[in-house]
Amino acid sequence: MKLSFKLVLFINVFISAVVIIIANRFAINIFLPLQIKEQLKIELIAYVEECGEFLPDKEGFQSCIRSSKKMSLIKGFTGRYVVCSEKMNVVENAICNPFFSKEVPWSSVQNISNKEIQYTEIETIEAQWMAANFYGSTKERTFVLLSIDEVSLEVSRMLRAYRDKNTVYVLPIILLLIFMMTWHIFNVAMRPIREINKSITTLDFKTFEIKTALVAPYKEFLNIVDSFESLRLRLIQSFEKARRFASDASHELRTPLTILRGNAEALIKDLANGSDEQIRMQMVVSEIDRLVTITQKLLWLSRADANKLQPVFQEINLSDVMGQWVLDAQTFNTNIKVTGEIQPKVMWKCDPDLIHQLIGNLYDNAVKYNVAKGWIHFQLRQDDHRFYLSIENPSSPLPADFEKQAFDRFYRADDARSRSIDGLGLGLSLCQEIAAVHEARLDVKVYDEGIVIFTLTNIT
Amino acid sequence: MDGIKVLLIEDELKIAEFVTKGLMATGAEVTHVTDGATGLKVALEDAHDVLVLDIMLPAMNGLDVMRELRQSGNLRPIIILSAKVDLEDRLESSQKGANDYLPKPFYVEELIARIKSLTQRISSDSSDEIVYKNLKLDLVSRRVDWQGISTILSPREFSLLGYLMRSPGHIYSRQQILKHVWAIDFDPETNVVDVCVLRIKRKLNRKNGSLASPIESVRGVGYRLCIEELE
Numbered sequence: 001m002k003l004s005f006k007l008v009l010f011i012n013v014f015i016s017a018v019v020i021i022i023a024n025r026f027a028i029n030i031f032l033p034l035q036i037k038e039q040l041k042i043e044l045i046a047y048v049e050e051c052g053e054f055l056p057d058k059e060g061f062q063s064c065i066r067s068s069k070k071m072s073l074i075k076g077f078t079g080r081y082v083v084c085s086e087k088m089n090v091v092e093n094a095i096c097n098p099f100f101s102k103e104v105p106w107s108s109v110q111n112i113s114n115k116e117i118q119y120t121e122i123e124t125i126e127a128q129w130m131a132a133n134f135y136g137s138t139k140e141r142t143f144v145l146l147s148i149d150e151v152s153l154e155v156s157r158m159l160r161a162y163r164d165k166n167t168v169y170v171l172p173i174i175l176l177l178i179f180m181m182t183w184h185i186f187n188v189a190m191r192p193i194r195e196i197n198k199s200i201t202t203l204d205f206k207t208f209e210i211k212t213a214l215v216a217p218y219k220e221f222l223n224i225v226d227s228f229e230s231l232r233l234r235l236i237q238s239f240e241k242a243r244r245f246a247s248d249a250s251h252e253l254r255t256p257l258t259i260l261r262g263n264a265e266a267l268i269k270d271l272a273n274g275s276d277e278q279i280r281m282q283m284v285v286s287e288i289d290r291l292v293t294i295t296q297k298l299l300w301l302s303r304a305d306a307n308k309l310q311p312v313f314q315e316i317n318l319s320d321v322m323g324q325w326v327l328d329a330q331t332f333n334t335n336i337k338v339t340g341e342i343q344p345k346v347m348w349k350c351d352p353d354l355i356h357q358l359i360g361n362l363y364d365n366a367v368k369y370n371v372a373k374g375w376i377h378f379q380l381r382q383d384d385h386r387f388y389l390s391i392e393n394p395s396s397p398l399p400a401d402f403e404k405q406a407f408d409r410f411y412r413a414d415d416a417r418s419r420s421i422d423g424l425g426l427g428l429s430l431c432q433e434i435a436a437v438h439e440a441r442l443d444v445k446v447y448d449e450g451i452v453i454f455t456l457t458n459i460t
Numbered sequence: 461m462d463g464i465k466v467l468l469i470e471d472e473l474k475i476a477e478f479v480t481k482g483l484m485a486t487g488a489e490v491t492h493v494t495d496g497a498t499g500l501k502v503a504l505e506d507a508h509d510v511l512v513l514d515i516m517l518p519a520m521n522g523l524d525v526m527r528e529l530r531q532s533g534n535l536r537p538i539i540i541l542s543a544k545v546d547l548e549d550r551l552e553s554s555q556k557g558a559n560d561y562l563p564k565p566f567y568v569e570e571l572i573a574r575i576k577s578l579t580q581r582i583s584s585d586s587s588d589e590i591v592y593k594n595l596k597l598d599l600v601s602r603r604v605d606w607q608g609i610s611t612i613l614s615p616r617e618f619s620l621l622g623y624l625m626r627s628p629g630h631i632y633s634r635q636q637i638l639k640h641v642w643a644i645d646f647d648p649e650t651n652v653v654d655v656c657v658l659r660i661k662r663k664l665n666r667k668n669g670s671l672a673s674p675i676e677s678v679r680g681v682g683y684r685l686c687i688e689e690l691e
Contacts (some may be wrong), residue, residue, distance in 0.1 A: 031581040037514060058514070205499040251543050251544065253563055254543035254563075255472055255475070255543060255564065255565040257564070257565040258472075258475055258543075258565035258566065259472070259474040259475055259478070261567070262475060262479065262482070262565075262566075262568055263474075263478050264480050264483055265478075265568055265569065266482060266568070267484075268630070268631060268681060269482075269485070269630070273631070273678045273679075273681070274678055274680070278678070278680070278681055279679065279680030279681060281564075281681055282633060282681040285633060286633070286635060288565075289635050290647075293563055293645050293646065297647075308548075309546075328616075328642060328652070330655075331650075331652045331655060332649075332652050333649060335648050356643055360643075360644050360645075360646060361646070364646045367649060368649075373677035396563050430516040
């Protein structure tokens with residue numbers, strides 16, 4: 001069981017879309033803290049600028065921020081500010097200490113006449129801090145610290161919470177969109193394949209003609225289409241050559257065969273009746289007749305290949321034809337028991353000569369490959385407008401590929417044996433061609449104990 | 461076929477040779493020409509009873525010869541001999557005025573039978589009987605009358621006897637009989653022909669008990685209508 005390319009393509013596109021979405025989420029998790037930190041810095045500086053006057057009065061500073069018109073992320077975190085002042089003897093928090101050291105790399109952010117704002121980040125054992133230094137008119141050093149980790153964690157947690165809350169509603173929509181997009185992409189990708197497929201499936205295996213012209217829909221398909229086309233043309237050419245050869249050969253053979261048979265016939269007439277010479281000459285004629293039959297079959301096959309096996313249709317009573325066949329077959333060979341089960345009044349529009357040829361070949365086969373003291377069973381039955389004509393016989397062991405290859409030209413089930421039997425493996429191939437021009441089907445089935453059944457059905 | 465004039469237009473000398481020989485053996489007069497143009501000229505000048513014409517001819521194609529002849533009002537029977545056996549060729553031949561078509565390779569005996577049938581068709585009425593000396597076959601009832609015996613044959617038996625009567629004295633092989641009577645061209649490894657002949661003999665012998673029979677078996681070759689018995 002082959003996987004559907006459709007399904008594989010669909011699953012792949014779908015998985016890619018999902019992977020992209022998940023990757024996006026991971027990327028956000030990495031970049032979000034950085035963005036938040038940047039935002040915090042800007043806001044801290046802005047608040048210090050606006051409300052720095054109140055420092056080191058923490059209460060004043062906080063209420064100034066709260067009453068500020070600026071909307072911000074950290075407004076709600078004003079309680080987290082740590083205010084440090086040089087002037088105050090009692091330092092609010094031991095965290096302030098490192099910032100008083102000379103090594104802190106303050107960078108100036110703003111420097112206006114009466115105030116200067118500096119900014120720095122520092123890492124202590126406990127956490128990472130950002131600090132805004134403020135020199136007011138008193139030129140007194142006061143600064144505000146904010147724990148980056150604490151605040152950014154809190155902020156990203158909040159953002160994530162919002163996002164996750166949204167996900168419940170948004171995810172199905174996203175999935176649906178992915179599904180639709182995948183469907184669309186899939187259709188776009190399949191279109192050229194479908195077009196090529198549509199064209200190739202109109203290929204007639206007998207003439208190698210294509211009903212719908214094969215055109216590459218995109219440049220990527222040019223090579224495939226070109227290769228296929230040149231392969232097809234090559235096939236047409238070599239097939240035509242082979243066909244013409246068979247046809248020419250069988251035509252060319254006709255003249256020498258005519259001369260051979262004509263002279264042999266004349267000799268038989270001249271020789272004394274019943275003489276050894278006459279009998280021998282009759283054997284020559286028999287062999288010539290065999291050659292004639294073979295060239296005739298080759299010619300029929302080459303005509304079938306060129307779609308020139310033109311049947312002359314005529315409504316016949318198939319039951320009568322088969323009844324006669326059973327009667328004849330019963331007299332043909334007394335070593336083979338012939339039975340028939342013929343449903344009456346089965347009518348069929350066919351070429352009687354070709355069908356006679358077909359049944360004859362099948363019968364011939366059934367006789368030649370029969371077992372000793374064997375039998376042949378003819379059956380004709382009909383249901384609705386479908387009839388089944390079968391010829392059944394026991395056969396000596398057949399190769400496993402018999403069912404598949406029986407109708408192949410020049411195929412012989414058992415080389416050593418069929419060589420002693422007449423023929424080139426053309427008969428069954430011809431039978432199938434005859435069935436085909438009647439839009440009928442000829443099948444073969446090998447059952448247990450070597451029972452072979454050939455069945456002709458008037459449905460393809 | 462005594463006195464029947466046959467014009468044979470055939471470029472293959474070896475074929476023409478045995479055809480001429482076979483036809484002359486039946487008493488026919490044969491004129492042989494090897495190319496189409498001469499053939500047409502001879503056909504227009506001389507009065508032949510039947511024209512046997514090959515299709516692939518030098519100087520002028522057989523079909524063209526036939527067309528010219530028909531256009532000039534010549535309605536004599538024409539039998540086409542051809543290596544081409546396609547249906548179209550057959551149809552084309554009959555459209556252009558051929559009375560019969562014999563694909564190569566053919567039996568001379570078959571050609572003789574066709575010539576006979578064509579010349580008789582023209583000279584006599586199409587009767588429901590085949591008669592040869594004292595052997596009479598009724599095509600409608602399949603009744604055979606011979607030496608005071610009158611019996612009805614089965615379709616196969618009747619067809620076999622009728623086939624032998626096409627050319628009395630000529631030996632038909634079992635394959636030929638099988639092909640004509642049973643319409644099979646393979647060898648069914650059968651003695652059905654012999655059985656059928658035996659049945660005919662029995663039916664024709666039943667009453668007077670004599671061993672005489674209109675059919676003679678030729679050892680190792682086939683059967684023929686025994687002309688001597690019919691004298």
